Amino acid sequence: MIMAYVAQFFWGWLLASLLLGLAMGWISVVQRGEGVTGAWGRALWALVGVLLALAVSQVVPGRPGYWLDLGLVMFGLYLAGCVVGSWLRARVVARTAPPA
């Protein structure tokens, strides 16, 4: 219900998040380098977990609470875009690469 309302009100921003995720996922498959790993990676995922817990428990009041919800929804769509983008790129790479 709430999501439906937010989606209706801000579909532009949400679509932008999704497209950003697709683009990032597409790039990440062929990008060289390590990315964010180890302690940093775990800290970031932990941060996302904490923010999610705060949003679900609705303890952040007023405007910050709304901003948190909006940020998490955008992040969720970004992640979904990344997953789809990476998966698509992985399939393309597998088809075109010469057999090892």
Add this chain to the structure above:
Amino acid sequence: MHGLFRWSSKWWPGAIALVVLWALATWTSTEPLEGDLAARSNAAVRDAVLDKKRVTVAGRDVSFAAEAFSADGRRAALSAVESVPGVRLVNDETRLAPEATPFVWSAERDVVRVTLSGSAPLPQVKGRLLEAAKAGGGNVEVADQMRLARGAPPRFDAAALLLLDQLGKLKDGKLTISDDKISLSGMARELGGREAIASALKNLPEGFSVAANDVKAPPYVFQAYKDPVASTLTLTGNVPDKSVHAALIATAGRKFFAEKVVDNLKESIGAPASFAAVMGPALSALSRLSTGTLVVTDREVKLSGDALYDAAAAQIRAGLGKELPPNWQYKAEITVKPPSAPVDNTVCQQLFADLLTKTRIRFESSKADLSPDSLGLLDRLTETALRCPTANIEIAGHTDADGDANANQSLSERRAQAVADYLVRGGLPANRFTAVGYGSAQPMAGNDTEEGKAQNRRIDFVVK
């Protein structure tokens, strides 16, 4: 799956762009979102019966403050706001409207406005009361100082509307409902208004009773103003009924022979007892004044003005009080008109003739007692005699030819003497007057008609 995990470590840099996107989204969307939610929340409780309604939105949280008139109404309004799409939390700042004990409501009327104050049970009742006050009070301004509160007695609105209907009958005053007791005070606009209000109160809804009805009737006022310049006698105010009204106009016509009677009287109930009996002597006294005002209020007679000469002033001051019924008050403010310039004997004769052609000196039937209707004329004759100090005057009495000649002779002599005595009482020396009776020997008109006989029954003034 392993691939996803490996790739995911490279998704983080994109989060920087996402944060920028998020910042832009919050920057542009917060206020429109709050405006939208406030509008939807207000729409959700538009028809709810609430007072002091206030909706404020921060993010997706709504603070909802209001005073409700029942626990059910309060819960319903709260859940209506909670079910608005997009609302995350509702901060409940609602409460029940205060309960008034005792539940007091009042409507007060003065010259320019009607003020409604105290407690009203519901917003729509309050609106109806305001409309009724506007309709009932005529074109007066209506000031609303009512607060909303719980605790009204059953059928409160019917009782309040009935009272507001009575407001138009008051000139000023206050109507109060305190729980189921009603009290009224003030002054009715018209005579009879107090009685009309009392009978309307018999239709009060069940459970209500009148604790105090102190509405006063307006004073019963009769006024007569004699204006020597316009030569009018203006009658204003109230008379008890049609017959007294007609009798009063007839009396005024006889007593004020030189003035036109302007009748602005209104017939109305509520006259003091013996009103009609007071009018005769009071108008007689007024007829003796050159200019004057007579005011009869409840049981008080007030006479002010200018008498024609000193003795008349003294007689009017002392006289009327004795003729009034017991329990009546008499207040006289009588001054004396400045004396007119003396005239010679020829003019004097002319002035007498002028007065006596307008009307005649009247007596009680077959008697030599002066009629009170002629006092005004006699005072004018006295005033004229005072203006010609050297004239010797014959006062000639005449009768019609009816009856015994000797009796007529005697009656004419006694009537002439009565007039001479009146002039002497007015301060003139007795030796200037000769009272002569001619019986029916010098008729002015034929004695064969009633009109002719009336003309023959007369007193003439002859300057010698």
